[in-house]
Amino acid sequence: QDVLMPPLKGNFQNSVLKMRSTSASGGGGGGGGGLWVTSVLGAMxxxxxxxxxxGNVYTLFIMRSAALRRTGSMYVYxxxxxxADLLYLSTIPFVVCTYFAHDWLFGEAGCRLLLSLDLLTMHASVFVLVAMTLERYRAVARPFSARRSQARGRKVVAAFIWAAAVVLTLPMMVMIRQRQGSKVNAAGAVKRxxxxxWTPEAFKAYLTVMFLTSVLVPGLLMVALYAGLARHYWAASSRGRSARRRGLKQKVASMIFSIVVAYWACFLPFWVWQLTKLFSPxxxxxxxxxxxxYVNFSVTCLTYGNSCVNPLLYTLLTRNYKDYLAQKGQTMASSRAEGGSAVSGASQMQTHVPYRATHTHTNIHNDSNDLTGNVVE
Incomplete structure (x- = not known):
């Protein structure tokens, strides 16, 4: 017997999940077998x-570091x-409640808000990843341009990212309605x-645009940026910079790349499943x-899994970034000390050397800029 369920993550196409179980009983939540499956899925x-x-609360806690706040870029992004991960995870209790109740208990406002959070957080996350990748590229390829970036500007970028995500999500929020189902629950009331x-054609067009804006276009942009980063790192590998500092810079870039790959690995199966149902049912x-x-549940768990894995990647990223800043600070302190000794010696010898402002030593690893183009003071 079919038991109608409200929409769950990853089931945008039909907006109704039909849980079929041979052991389910008349519409009230199923028999022992159905309840067992629901309990396992809910527990997961x-x-x-x-x-x-x-994990994400811990990430917010370690981001209280004053050193990270001064860097601007990493802190904001x-x-x-x-x-975004916390917002996405906040919908899980409502999904689990729906699993057990076999009914939608949160009204039309819940339909609009909870279903829209999927697309909102998805776009916010990938747009932030693009911004991080772009700034990493600018700091390496165009350090003087990146130096002019300010923390306030990054906050404006973050605000613009969330605004763009809201705009892209508005159609889903506007077009979703609560309606009465065709079956009754255990209490004899009609299920909601x-x-x-919208029409099937309009819905298909909208989800196609969502795939383009949340996966394909951002993905191609990040591939191009990381290809450029690899080219610059390869060109700089033979230059006379500290091997440790160069390695730390590359570690930071690698961690950002890992976050990007984790996003693709968790969300691409979701979109492949949805688009297959849309275009090749x-x-x-x-x-x-x-x-x-079960496939729907699996791709749904993958998207939630991304929000579980990300805190580990964020922690590793901030740790590598702190190591990079510490190494940069030691190098700059050593350079200043050596410069001071040289000036003192020259004064004692009363040797007058005209000052020359030269930047011929400056390359893509400009020492005046940190990883993201901020001035290290």
Whole structure:
């Protein structure tokens, strides 16, 4: 017997999940087998929620570091990534409640808000990743231009990112409605579901645009930027810079790249599944209803898994960045000390050497800029 469920993460296409179980009983939440499956799935989701929330809260805690706040770029961008992850994870309890209740209990406002958070946080995260990658590229390829960037400017960029994500999410928020289902719950009341009011063609066009803006276009941009970074690192590998500092810079770039790859690995299967159902539903007809449900649940868990893995990557990124700043500080202090000794010796010898302002030694690893183009004071 079919049991109608409200929309879950990763099931935008039908906006109704049909959980089929041979052991389910008349619409009230299923028999022993159905309840067992629901309990396992609910426990998995709640575990992911607890781990993800704890990890992202820890990320926010370590971002209180004064050294990281002074760097501007990393502080602003990682803070926004962690907030996006927390928003995304906050919807899990509502999903689990829906699993057990087999009914939508959160009204039309819940339909609009909870379903829109999927697309909102998805776009905010990937746009922040693009901004981080672009700034990393500018700091390496165009250090003098990157030097002019200020922390306030990055906050404006972050605000623009969230505004753009809201604009892209508005159609989903506007077009979702709560409506009465065709079945009743255990209490005899008609079940409620969230349902899109647009035509199938319009819905298909909208989700295609969402795929382009949240995966394909940002992905191609980041591939191009990282290809440019690799080219610059390769060209600079033979220059006479500190091997440790160069290695730390590359570690930071590698950690940002790891966050990008984790995003693709977790969200690309979700979009492949959705677009296959949109554009080639006949290819999925051989699959049973249970298989559809389990694939849907799996790609959903992958998207939540991204928010659980990210805190680990954020922590490693900030640790590598702190190491880089510490090494830069030691190098600059040593250079100043050597410069001071040289000046003192020259004064004692009463040797007058005209000052020459030269920047011929400056290359893509400009010492006056930190990783993100900030001036290190």
């Amino acid at each position: 989701l709640m575990t992911m929620c607890a781990l993800g929330v704890a 990682i803070l926004n990534l962690a907030l 579901i969230c349902f899109p009011t 006949e290819s999925l007809r051989p699959l049973s209803a249970a298989t559809h449900n």
